[in-house]
Amino acid sequence: MAIFTTIEEISKYDGQEILLRGWLYNKRSSGKIHFLQIRDGSGFLQGVVVKNQVEEEVFKVCKELTQESSIEVIGIVQKDDRAKSGFELLVKDVKPLTIAEEGYPISLKEHGTDFLMDHRHLWMRTPKQNAILRIRDEINLAIRLFFHERGFILVEPPIITPSSCEGTTELFEIDYFGENAYLSQTGQLYAEAAAMAFGKVYSFGPTFRAEKSKTRKHLNEFWMVEPEMAFVDFEGNLKIQEEMIEYIVQKVLQNKQYELKVLDRDITKLESIKAPFARISYTDAVEMLKKADFEFEWGDDFGAPHETYIAEQFDKPVFITHFPTKMKAFYMQPDPNNSEVVLGADLIAPEGYGEIIGGSERIHDLDLILKKIQEENLPQELYEWYLDLRRYGSVPHSGFGLGLERTVAWICGIEHIRQTIPFARTLNRVYP
Known part of the structure; x- marks a missing residue:
């Protein structure tokens, strides 16, 4: 059974299987890998989804996720000195809780201060x-x-x-x-x-x-x-x-x-x-x-x-x-x-x-x-x-x-x- 934790506490579980509940902040893909930027309120963490290491349906779900969709993620914690948190997650399963609407207002680009304060x-x-x-x-x-x-x-x-x-x-x-x-x-x-x-x-x-x-x-x-x-x-x-x-x-x-x-x-x-x-x-x-x-x-x-x-x-x-x-x-x-x-x-x-x-x-x-x-x-x-x-x-x-x-x-x-x-x-x- 995966251990439920938060990103803030992730350093305690290096090499172990954990469960996170949070939101998809951003994602990018390179064909056979999805990189999910996950936030849970306590911090931010990159989840790596490798196509040949997960069920086909899991990889498909990740492709369809929209920015700020709420999700449950199970994966193995891995140390990564390149990450600001010092860790990343090798994802085994992703379960959408709600799929966010398309067109999230604060896309990952430059926005003016008034726009940001309005949002x-x-x-x-x-x-x-x-x-x-x-x-x-x-x-x-x-x-x-x-x-x-x-x-x-x-x-x-x-x-x-x-x-x-x-x-x-x-x-x-x-x-x-x-x-x-x-x-x-x-x-x-x-x-x-x-x-x-x-x-x-x-x-x-x-x-x-x-x-x-x-x-x-x-x-x-x-x-x-x-x-x-x-x-x-x-x-x-x-x-x-x-x-x-x-x-x-x-x-x-x-x-x-x-x-x-x-x-x-x-x-x-x-x-x-x-x-x-x-x-x-x-x-x-x-x-x-x-x-x-x-x-x-x-x-x-x-x-x-x-x-x-x-x-x-x-x-x-x-x-x-x-x-x-x-x-x-x-x-x-x-x-x-x-x-x-x-x-x-x-x-x-x-x-x-x-x-x-x-x-x-x-x-x-x-x-x-x-x-x-x-x-x-x-x-x-x-x-x-x-x-x-x-x-x-x-x-x-x-x-x-x-x-x-x-x-x-x-x-x-x-x-x-x-x-x-x-x-x-x-x-x-x-x-x-």
Whole structure:
């Protein structure tokens, strides 16, 4: 009896007869041999069907198979160093489960990006897209393991909120039973509340930004992990961030070598990602840009060219710290030595991938947070619950937010963030 397994586990069965269930990704023939490219969701494998080694009906079935037909395949696993998986299958029997219709939209030729995004439900079946999303899954798991191993509690903040958490207007407004409500930009404020109950928490879920941006680094719906930690200061916050990034990258290197190979990723650039990371103040970064002939003034926000240039001066991610207070959200703690800047930092990824983390120490003083809310003309009544966190047992605390999709794009080495999420939501795309 053939042993049922998956392509991902095939190395365990060298020389043995196995059963696979999957789909025909592609095939080619040379008269007396069919070469079947089989995928089963866990990987891709070549099956070789030799005419004089199988029943006549089996060889005929293989000839009639169409792209993406679902099949059961029995064969002998053989080591093959030429294959990316390291193995191929000497096929003995093929049983069609369903024969796919002719004219599969994503034929094995060049297609435009808009066409591929219109067929995202099918595009993710291809090797590179499949590898990206499998690496996303590994990063997702690594994040959860990192925090679980360190005693953090997962909390789920609401997606529907009564106000902006960051005081911006880039919100998706909804009618909530006759009242105005918004899709959440961040779970941070709610995570802060949970941190005062549990000490160390993180939220991990979808967030929404109504930015009318078309850049390769922006989505209107994306996932963020947002830890919040009681009794952790600015320095402690940076330390946990760099430890997390090292942990994530090393987990991908450990468990997703095949997928990185499919993507032709230069893993030497990932192997060097070890804590600690360099730090540069916003003020020093401005001077660096000016010396490089960028037109940039203190108080300006960094764009992609600025972040890329700064990142190129380092071989690992780099923290940019102590941003101008006026640039950042109302809840960030001012530097006690210089109230013009905050105890906040962005972590910039190498290779032009830009900011992947933003974080800060939070204001824990009631009077100061009240002043900030008033200065930004925020409706205080909607933040009363948040102010209660300062009224009842306030402590110094810190947190940050990591964008999952930007992190996936960097680790995979792919150009556009829209490929890092199963179904992207961008300025002009809400289908499929």
